[in-house]
Amino acid sequence: MSSQFLVTSRRDMEERGWDQLDFVYINGDAYVDHPSFAAAVIGRVLESRGYRVGIISQPDWHSAEPFKALGRPRLAALITAGNLDSMLNEKTAAKKFRSRDNYSPGGETGRRPERATIVYANRMREAYKDVPIIIGGIEASLRRFAHYDYWSNKVRHSILLDSKADILSYGMGERSVAEIADALAEGKTTAEMYDIRGICYVTSRAPLSDKAVMCPSYEEVRDDKKAFAEAFKIQYEEQDPYHGRTIIQPSENRFVVQTPPALPLTTEEMDAIYELPFQRRWHPMYDEAGGVPALQEVQFSLTSQRGCFGHCHFCAITSHQGRIIQHRSHESLLREAKRMTELPDFKGYIHDVGGPTANFRHEACGKQRISGACRNRHCIGSEVCPNLDTSHEDYRRLLREIRQVPGVKKVFVRSGLRYDYVLADHNKKFVEELCQYHVSGQLKVAPEHVVKHVTDLMGKADAQAFLKFKEWFDEANRKLGKKQYLVPYFMSSHPGCTLRDAVELAEFLRDMHMQPEQVQDFIPTPGSLSTAMYYTGMNPLTGEKVYVARRPEEKQMQRALMQYKNPANYDIVYKALCQAGRRDLIGFGPKCLIPPRRLKGTRPEQTPQRRGSLQLPKKTRRRDTRGRK
Template sequence: GIEASLRRIAHYDYWTDSIRKSILIDAKADFLLYGMAEYSTLALAGCLQKKASPENLPGLCYLARDVPESALLLPSFYEVGDKKNKKKFSRMFMDFYLNNDPITAKMLAQQQDNRFLIQNPPWPAPSTAELDQIHGLDFEREVHPLDSAQGEVRAMETIRFALTTHRGCYGECNFCAIAVHQGRTVSCRSRESLIAEAKELTRHPKFKGTISDLGGPTANMYGFECEKKLTKGTCATKRCLFPSICPKMPIDHGPQITLLREIRKIKGIRKVVVASGIRYDMILADRKNGLRYLEEIVRHHISGQLKIAPEHCVDSVLACMGKPGTKDLLRFRELFFTLTAKAGLKQFLTYYIIAAHPGCRLRDMRELKKFAFRNLKLLPRQVQIFTPTPSTFSTLMYWTGRDPFTSRTCFVERNFQGREQQKEMLSIKKTAAKGHRTKNNPSGKHT
C-alpha cells in the first residue's frame, strides 16, 4: 500500500516529530513491495512458491547483512536522524527521489541497525495491455464484508462507479506523494478497455446512469507522454510542468475528447463526470485541442462545479509548492466562465488551497484572502492545513527548514495555533461578520 511505499526508507514522521526507520524494520517483515505492485506481487509469490530468492525483483525492499556491489549507499539511519545535521537527511532524500524511475534508477542501500535496507529499482511502468488486464478483472465494487459489517462507508459511493483512465503523474507538486508511489511516467488504458468497463457498469444493479469520475491522479494527462521519457527515463534536473511546461511534452487533449464522447454515447449512461483535478496550465498550453476540451468539460462533464488546485497566490509560496503562478489561473477562470455563459449553464469553480505550507506566513494568507476577493470573487472553502507526508519534498522542507532546490532557509509554521490561524484567515464565519459582498456573490456566501 501507499503507507509502505512512503515509509520504505528512513523518513520523517509527523506524529512523533522524528526520523523513523524503514517500516520494514518496524513491522518485522521480510519483504516490502513498493508502488502499486500488482505484477511484483505475482512475481514475489512465484519466487516463494519455487523457493527461489526474490532479491533481484524490481520494486522490492529487503534487509541484508552486506551491501551489494552495484548499490548506491545512502547516509545511514543514524546519520540522517541527527537533528543537529539535517543536511544528511536532505542529501539522502534527493538520492532517494532521483532513483525512482524504472529506466534510470540504481539500487539503494541504507544501514539501519546492524543490517542494510536494500531497495531495488522500481518495477517498470505498466503497459497499456497490463493496465487493461488489471482493470478488466471482475471487481465486486463493494466494501469488503469485514468493513461493511461495521456500517456504511460513504466514500464508496464516490468511487464505486468511477473509471480510472491512467496511472502516474508528472505534475510533481512538492506536497504530493504520487511521484514516489505511482511514478512520474503516465501509463494509459486503451479506449476499448474503458468503453468495455463503462458498458459493464450499466449492467450493475446499483448503477443509476452516472459515472462519478473519468480520470486519474490528474484528469487531463490521458493519452500522451514525452517520448524521451518513455525511452530514457525522467529528467534528473528538469520537471515536466514546473516552473514552466517543457516544450517536449506533447500535450494533446484530443484522445480524451474522443474517449469522453464515446462513453457518453453508451446506452444506459446519462452523465459522465470528470471529478479528478485538472491542470489548467496544460489546457491553456494545448493550442490545438485545449479549448475544445474545456468546451466539452463545461457542456457535458461537470456536476455543478469543476475542481482546480491553485493552492495559493503568493509567488514565493507557490515556488515552495512547485505550482505555477496566478497568471494562468486568471486566464483559465475567465475562459471557464465565458464558456459556461455561452453554454447557458450555471456552474462554478472550486479552488483547493493549502495553509501553513513551508514558506507560507500569516501575511501570505492575508494576501491570499485579498487576492480571492479581488480576483476570484469569493472565498475558497476547500482549505486544508499542510500535514507532512513521508517522502515528499514539502515534508523535507518542513523538517529541515530549507528549500532543497535553492538551499535557502524557508519559514515553517510548526506551532499548532499558528497553523490554525493561517487556515482561519480564510474562515467564512470570520469574514461573514465583516459583510463581504461581490458582484458575482451578492449574498456574501462563499463556495
Template sequence: MKQKDDNSRPLPMSLKEASARGWDKLDIIIVTGDAYIDHPSFGAAIIGRVLEDKGLRVGIIAQPTWENTEDFRKLGEPELFFAVTAGNVDSMVSNYTPSLKPRKKDMYSPGGKPGRRPDRTTIVYSNRIHEAYPGVPIVIGGIEASLRRFSHYDFQSDKVRQSLLADAPADILIFGMGELQTTELAERMREGGDIHQIRDVPGTMWKIPPKQWRDIPHENIVALPSYKEVVDEDNAFAKAFATIHREQDPIRGSALAQPHPKTVVVQNPPARSLTQEELDHVYELPFTRKPHPSYKEPIPAMETVRFSLTTHRGCFGSCSFCAITYHQGRMISSRSIGSILREAEILTKMKEFKGIITGVGGPTANMYGMKCKKWDKQGACSAKNCLYPDICPSLDTDHSATMKLLTQLRKMPDVRKVFVGYGIRHDLALESPEYMELLCRHHISGRLTVAPESYSPETTQLMRKPAKEVFEEFNELFTKTNKKLNKKQYLLTYLMSGHPGCDFSDMADTAEYIRDTGLYTEQVQDFTPTPMTASTCMYHTGIDPFTGKKVKVVKGRRDKKIMRSMLHYREPRNRNLVYEGLEKAGRLDLVGNSRDCLIQKKKPQSKRK
C-alpha cells in the first residue's frame, strides 16, 4: 500500500518547499478558496496528489489575497497551467446564509474566520491569474465551476448569470470529480498539446467565438436554448435544465452547446466513473491527513472528517434540491473493503485517534456496493428515477456489502466504535431489516439522523423524496428494532421549509403533524436555491422542468422566514411570525389555549389607570 510515513510531506505552498523537493519550476499550480488540508475529503488535495502520482510537479496557493496579483505570483509561472477551484463549497454558499446575510464562520478557513475568499471566487482568481500571467492557460473546476457551467439562476443576485466559462478568462472547465479529466489534460499538454485544441476530453467544457462556431460541424451536439433565451423566457430556462439533466450520463449522454453573447460554451459528455481499482488507488495516495504545517489555527472542516471514511461516490436518489447527480453522477462507484480497511488502519495509528470511527459512507451512507444491471451498458435511465416514486426492480438494493464492511471495521484492533449516524436513505434501508438491526445494535450513538425533508404530499413529490407514509414505516421499524434490542435510541429528523410547491397552508399542516407525532426538531433548513438543481429551476421559473406543470413558489425574505418559523412554533421568539403564517394559511384555529393549538392567544394588556 502506497501510504504516508514519517517523512511524507504536503504539496509545496512556497518556492522554498518546492526547492526542497528538487523542483526549480512547477508544472501545475492549484489555486483554491479553501485552506490547504492534505486529506482525501478535500478536492484540491485529491487532484494535487493524483497529478503528483503521475510524475507532475504540483504546488498549492490557498486562499490568496485577491486585491492584487502578488499572492498569485508566489510560486512563479507553471509549465502547463493554473488549476482554479473555489473549494469544497460554492463561494456564494460559503459566504452567505439562506437569508443573504454574510456568514460569521467559514468551516474551510483557519480559525473558522470568514472573509478569506471573494464572492464568485473562480471568476476573481481567474482574472487575477490572467492579469499576472496573460499567456498561461487556466483550467477551472471544483463544485462552483461544475454547477455553474451553463447559464444558471443565481440566488444572491436574483438573476440568471452566464456560464462561468463565459465570465472567467479560463480556457477549459472541468465538471464532475475531475481526476480523469485533469490527468488526461496534463499529460496531453506535457506531450506538447495546445489547450485550445483539446476539445474531446469527456467531463470538460470548452468555448469558441460564435463566428467560428458557425463554421465548424456540430451535428452530434445538442443545442440548448441560448443565454438570452433562458434570461427572457422561463419555459426556455426549464427546457434547458431538462435537457442538461437528460444528457448527464457518461454512457448515453450527448455533447451540449449553449450560445452566449460573446462565446459558445460546449460541454462534452460526462467522464466515466472511476473503477474500483482506480478509486482505491486515489484514496491510498500518500496524504498526510493534516492541514499544511504553516497554519497556526485549527480548520473546523478538518474536525468533521478526521476519523471518517469515504466508501463510495455517486447517488441514485436524485433529490430535486441536491446537485450531487450533476457532479458525482447517479451511478455508484465503490471502493473495495480491503482498501477501506487499510485506510481505517492508518486512522488507528494516529495519536489523536480514540478508538471511534465517526462516519462511514458517501453522499448516501447505505448505497455502498449497490448497482443497477443496466448501468454498465445503458447508463442510468433518462426517463425514470431509481427510487422515486417507488424503488425500481432493476436496482440491486442488497445491503450485504455495507453490513460486511461495518462488521469488519468494528472487529479491527484498536477500534471501539464505528458510527453511521447520518446520510441514511430511509426508504432504501427498509429493504433490509437485517441492516437496520445491525445499525441499531452497533453503529448508532443514541441518535440516527434521517431526512424526510417534508411531510406534505405535494412537496415530497416535487422533491422526489419518499412520502410521509414511507417515513412512518421506517420510524416504526426503527422503534421496533430498538425495542427488540432493549436500546433507547432516537431519530433526529431534518426538514426543509419554503421548498417550491409548499405554501403557508402546507407549513401549517406539517406543524400539526409534528405536534401530533412528537417529531419536533431544531433541524430545519430554509430552502436555498443553488445552481443546477431542479428545485432551483422551479423556484426561478415556477415550472417543474420534468413535467412542464406550474409550481407554486413562495418568495421574499420575510415569507421564507415565516415558513421556517412555523416549524419552530414552540420558540417564544417566533410567536408573531407563526401567527402571521397561520393567518396567511387561514388557520387561526391553531391559535388559542387548547392543547391542539400551536401558539397561544396573546393576553390582553391591562389598561393603565
C-alpha cells in the first residue's frame, strides 16, 4: 500500500515534482482516504488512470481565493457537497440546525455552506472562468432535475442551472468521470461528451429522438403538482441502465438532458476500485482536531456490494446506486480483510460486511444483468416477486471465510438487514449463524411502521413479517443460550400516516413493551418517491391521493406518541389522543397509554426499557445514501 494521501497542498505537489494538476477536487467533507467516502474513491480512480488529482476540502467559500490554493487545473474542476446533501447535513426534520457534523474535523458544524455544490461551483467559476466544472455526489445526483426542496418549501431548478456547471455526473460516478476525464485529455469540449452515460447537461436544443422522452417542464412542475408527479414518474421509470431512455426537461428556454444511467460495474471492476491504495484514515491535518467522526463507524468495515432492490420509498438508493446489485469477489474481500488486520489500530473486529442492504449479495433475479430491472414491479417490500432469488448461501459463505482470516476475532453485520428477504428464503439456519457469529448483542432492523397501508406506501413489509422474524431471532438465541436483542427503528409522519395510524403504532409499542428513547421524523429529501408523495399529496406511480401530515403540531403529535411514557410529552400526547378519538387510551387500565392527569413526581425516563428480545435504539440515526433496511 502506498504511504501517500492524495495531494492537498502546494507542498505535496512540489514533493511529487508537479507544477500543475489535471483535476482539482472541491469537497464539502473533510478528506478521509477510505472507500466509504466518495471523494477518495473518485480521486483514487482518476489517479489509477494516470491523472494528477488534488483535493481542496471544505474551503472558505466567502471568496474565490481558497479555491485557487492548488492552482488552475489543466483539465477540470470536480465539485461535490460531500457524502450527504448539505441541507440534510445541516438541518433536522424540524429545520433546526444540527449540533454536530460527523463529516467535519472534530464534528464541528459550519464548515460548509448551505447548498454547497452551487456555492462551490460559482466560486470556482469566479476563480477560473474557462475551466470546465463537473459536479457530482449525492447532492448533485438527487437534484439533477427540477425538485422539491423541503428546507425552502418550494420547487427548485435543476442544480445544473443554479451551479452553472458544464456537466453533472449522477449515480456512483466511476464510469462517467473516467470517460469525462479521458475525453478532456483528448482535447474534447464538454459539448462533445453528450453521449456519455450517467451524465446531465444543459443545452439550448433538445436532442429529440425515439430514444428520448420529454417530461413536464420546470415551469409546469413548479406550478402544478400533478405535473410534478408526472415528471417524477417518468424520471423514476427511466432509471434502469438497460432500458432507460434519455430524459429531457425544458427549463426557461433551455433543456436539462439526462443520458441513460451508466452500466453496472462488473465484479472485476468493483474489485479493482476497492483495492486501490486507500489509507483507510483521515488526513493527518485533522489529528489536532481529533479526527473525523464519520470514519469511526466504517474504518474497519468491508463494502461487499452496492445497489439495492429493496426499494424503500423514502430512500434515495434507487435514484443514486440503482436497483441492480453489483458485488465484489470473495477473493478481493479476503485480501482487504487481511490488509485490515495489518493496520495499527485494528483490534480484531470487522464492524460490517455489506452495502446499502447487507444480505443483498446478488441480483434480484437472473434477468437483471441481461435486460435490467422490471419497470413497474418491485422485487420485495409490500409483496415479494415470485422470481426473486432469495438464496443467502453466498453471503453465508463469505462471512464464514472472512471470520477465518488470521487476526480476525469477530465479524459483525451492522448495515441494513432486510429480514423480509430472510423470511422469503425460509432460512432459519442463516438466522442461527447470524446470531451465533455476527451479532454483537444487538441487531438493528427497521420495520418503520406497523399499519399496512403505511408500510405499503413506504415500500416495506408489514408488521407480521417483523413479528415472524422476531420469533426466528428469539428461537435462534434460545438454542445458542444467548441474550441478544433486536433494535427496531420506527418513523413518524411518513406520507399516508394519519394521527390514528400513529396511535396504532403507539399501541403496538405498548404491547411489545417498548419505549423508544429517540425517534425519527420523516425528512423529505430530494429524489425519493416518498418526497414526491409528501409534496404532491399523491402517489406518482398510481395517481392515488395520499394523506400528508404537514402541520408542525401534528408531526409533533405523531413523534410524541412513540414516546408516550415520557412525562415531557404528556400534554401533546393527551391532545393527540383526543383529536384521534381515542380517549379510551387515557386512564389507568392495562391498555391505556397515559393517565387522565399528570402524575406528580414523575420524570422523563433516562434509559431505554428492555423486554424479551427487544431493545430500543440509543441514538437517532441520520438519513444518509444508504437508507434503512
